[in-house]
Amino acid sequence: MKRQQSGMMRMERNWGLLFALPAILGLLIFTIGPITASFIFSLTDWTIGGQMSFIGLENYQTILTKDTTFSQSMFVTTYYALGSVPLGLTAAFIIALLLNQKVKGLSIFRTIYYLPTIVPSIANTMLWLWMFNPDFGLLNSLLESVGLPGSKWIYDESTAIPSLIMMSTWGIGNTVIIFLAGLQSVPTHLYEAAEVDGGNLWHKFFHITIPSMTPTIFFNLVMSLIGTFQAFNQAYVMTNGGPNNATLFYVFYLWRTAFTETKIGYASALAWILFFVIMVLTVLIFSTSKKWVHYEGGERS
Numbered sequence: 621m622k623r624q625q626s627g628m629m630r631m632e633r634n635w636g637l638l639f640a641l642p643a644i645l646g647l648l649i650f651t652i653g654p655i656t657a658s659f660i661f662s663l664t665d666w667t668i669g670g671q672m673s674f675i676g677l678e679n680y681q682t683i684l685t686k687d688t689t690f691s692q693s694m695f696v697t698t699y700y701a702l703g704s705v706p707l708g709l710t711a712a713f714i715i716a717l718l719l720n721q722k723v724k725g726l727s728i729f730r731t732i733y734y735l736p737t738i739v740p741s742i743a744n745t746m747l748w749l750w751m752f753n754p755d756f757g758l759l760n761s762l763l764e765s766v767g768l769p770g771s772k773w774i775y776d777e778s779t780a781i782p783s784l785i786m787m788s789t790w791g792i793g794n795t796v797i798i799f800l801a802g803l804q805s806v807p808t809h810l811y812e813a814a815e816v817d818g819g820n821l822w823h824k825f826f827h828i829t830i831p832s833m834t835p836t837i838f839f840n841l842v843m844s845l846i847g848t849f850q851a852f853n854q855a856y857v858m859t860n861g862g863p864n865n866a867t868l869f870y871v872f873y874l875w876r877t878a879f880t881e882t883k884i885g886y887a888s889a890l891a892w893i894l895f896f897v898i899m900v901l902t903v904l905i906f907s908t909s910k911k912w913v914h915y916e917g918g919e920r921s
Contacts, residue, residue: 662888669882679889690890692865693873694897696781700869701848703785708844709837712792716799730800737793745857748787752858774859777866784854784867795840802836803829834913842905849898870894 662679666672683690719730736744751758752773760770773783810828819827855861855872862868874894878887 658888658891661885662892664885666885667882668884672885675885679886680893683886683889683893689865689868689873693868693870696866696868697849697851697870699781700785700788700851701845703782704788704848705841705844707785708789708792708795709840711789712795712840713799713833713837715792715796716803719796719800720803733796734793736790741791741853742857744790745853748790749858752783752787774867775863777863780859780863780866784851784858787854788848795844798840799833799836802833806832831914835915838905838909838913842902845901845905846898849894849901 663674663676664672665675665679715733719726719733723729752775754760754770754772754775757773759773763770771779771783774780806829810832811824814824814828850871851869852871852875855867855869856875859867861872861876870890871894874887874890877883877890
């Protein structure tokens with residue numbers, strides 16, 4: 621009997637491994653393999669078509685102490701993140717609040733706000749490239765129609781990043797949907813209890829809605845921060861990092877180092893530094909979450 625059970629268990633294990641094998645191979649070949657290879661490359665001076673030599677931490681030392689383009693790209697990316705993350709989260713939260721109301725044609729409004737998300741990123745970027753055009757773009761035409769002076773938008777160093785921050789609110793559809801799902805999960809009996817106690821709209825918003833939404837805000841904050849530090853299309857399609865490196869995003873600088881200058885070893889080191897920056901920022905956010913993220917039942921993260 622024991623031998624029969626052992627044979628059945630062995631057969632189930634083998635079938636389980638067989639069905640899981642494609643996923644395991646995919647993880648090893650397309651995720652763990654490239655990660656391991658990039659770390660090894662970051663310790664070399666490998667350029668495409670050239671000899672590979674092991675140089676230890678020299679790439680990291682050069683990046684952190686001598687590479688002024690690295691500091692410029694990190695400044696640009698941080699500037700963009702500090703502007704686009706708060707603006708995007710605030711705009712998405714306000715839109716989600718509006719879409720959570722019971723008004724006529726609500727499904728149409730929800731579709732309209734989500735549509736930019738399903739449009740390919742490159743198509744969105746080309747659309748904004750036309751809107752930002754200082755000669756015949758939509759934005760300057762609107763400004764001129766109300767008697768305001770036009771702007772050079774992404775074609776001027778001082779307005780390039782603010783323009784891209786404004787553009788980032790175009791693609792907040794996913795964040796809106798997540799906020800909307802969070803709003804609809806807030807227990808209605810809490811609002812009813814507040815009404816019984818004489819609470820008005822503001823009391824319900826600040827003492828029920830905001831605390832109940834902190835887990836959703838926390839999730840969107842982390843995801844938005846990671847997304848902004850990986851900004852690439854704007855610089856690749858619209859500005860090529862200009863004018864005068866004013867929009868030289870970190871990932872664009874990494875891509876240019878790897879595939880234009882063919883310095884794969886140096887680019888791999890840049891990638892690992894970006895990984896550590898994002899990891900540190902994420903850990904910091906998680907550490908502060910204990911003070912402001914509230915879960916149902918009074919539990920905190």
